[in-house]
Amino acid sequence: MRVTMLMYHMIAVPENAAEARFCRTPEAFRKDMQQIRQAGYQVVSLATVLDGVADRSALPDKAVAITFDDGVACAYENALPILQEFGYPASVFVVSSGVGGYNDWGKVFGFPRRRMLTACEIRALAGSGVDIGSHTVNHLWLGRTGKTAVTNEIRDSKAALEDILGREVPHFAYPFGSWSPMARNVVIEAGHTGACSTMSGQNRKGADPYLLRRSEIMGSDAPWQFRLKLRFATNEMPPVSDVRRLARQTLEKMRLISPRATDH
Numbered sequence: 592m593r594v595t596m597l598m599y600h601m602i603a604v605p606e607n608a609a610e611a612r613f614c615r616t617p618e619a620f621r622k623d624m625q626q627i628r629q630a631g632y633q634v635v636s637l638a639t640v641l642d643g644v645a646d647r648s649a650l651p652d653k654a655v656a657i658t659f660d661d662g663v664a665c666a667y668e669n670a671l672p673i674l675q676e677f678g679y680p681a682s683v684f685v686v687s688s689g690v691g692g693y694n695d696w697g698k699v700f701g702f703p704r705r706r707m708l709t710a711c712e713i714r715a716l717a718g719s720g721v722d723i724g725s726h727t728v729n730h731l732w733l734g735r736t737g738k739t740a741v742t743n744e745i746r747d748s749k750a751a752l753e754d755i756l757g758r759e760v761p762h763f764a765y766p767f768g769s770w771s772p773m774a775r776n777v778v779i780e781a782g783h784t785g786a787c788s789t790m791s792g793q794n795r796k797g798a799d800p801y802l803l804r805r806s807e808i809m810g811s812d813a814p815w816q817f818r819l820k821l822r823f824a825t826n827e828m829p830p831v832s833d834v835r836r837l838a839r840q841t842l843e844k845m846r847l848i849s850p851r852a853t854d855h
């Protein structure tokens with residue numbers, strides 16, 4: 592078995608160049624969901640992925656999971672209606688200090704100010720079957736942070752979200768994909784059952800449940816790039832010119848086309 596996990600950030604029209612990579616428009620997101628269906632994939636929850644990698648239950652042959660990092664309000668306003676249209680489960684990883692406020696932690700990256708999910712919206716998402724996970728308190732680079740701060744970031748965000756939901760929050764995602772063996776241990780000790788990294792690749796039986804792999808869907812990804820990510824769970828997309836050149840070289844080698852005349 593192998594399962595691809597997709598990572599989105601915002602489902603919204605970008606307001607400036609700094610956040611363009613992280614904004615998938617609602618139209619592009621709906622097309623992604625259509626492609627998942629047309630390609631015959633079954634969308635599974637993160638809990639199902641964790642059961643699959645631990646060999647507690649079998650996963651469908653073509654399985655994909657959908658995740659959103661950060662907890663910007665567009666997860667409720669724009670992503671949820673489309674997910675409901677398709678009946679797909681998903682996970683949303685929330686930066687707990689942002690709840691009911693703004694994405695102030697993104698200011699240093701030049702991100703425009705965006706509204707974050709409110710407690711009410713988080714409860715509504717959970718009530719609609721969306722899995723709410725934790726994404727630290729302040730969106731820190733855990734791999735570069737000392738143990739006391741790492742522990743507070745992980746434990747306090749889990750507790751804050753559990754207060755809002757009145758239930759366990761068993762899943763976690765490392766901000767910036769930044770982790771260390773120490774941070775991974777703190778995630779485990781805090782009582783999580785699984786955590787998502789930003790390393791690309793598919794998740795197979797026996798994979799580390801605390802370093803699940805995800806493929807990032809970027810704002811600029813064309814439909815063919817989305818298809819490749821869905822199929823191969825890769826993040827590194829060659830530019831179109833490289834793909835053409837490789838295709839030409841292959842066809843030349845196979846003598847299916849004559850070599851292109853080159854200038855000397």
Ligand SMILES: [Zn+2]
Nearest residue numbers: 660661766767
């Ligand atoms: Zn994040």
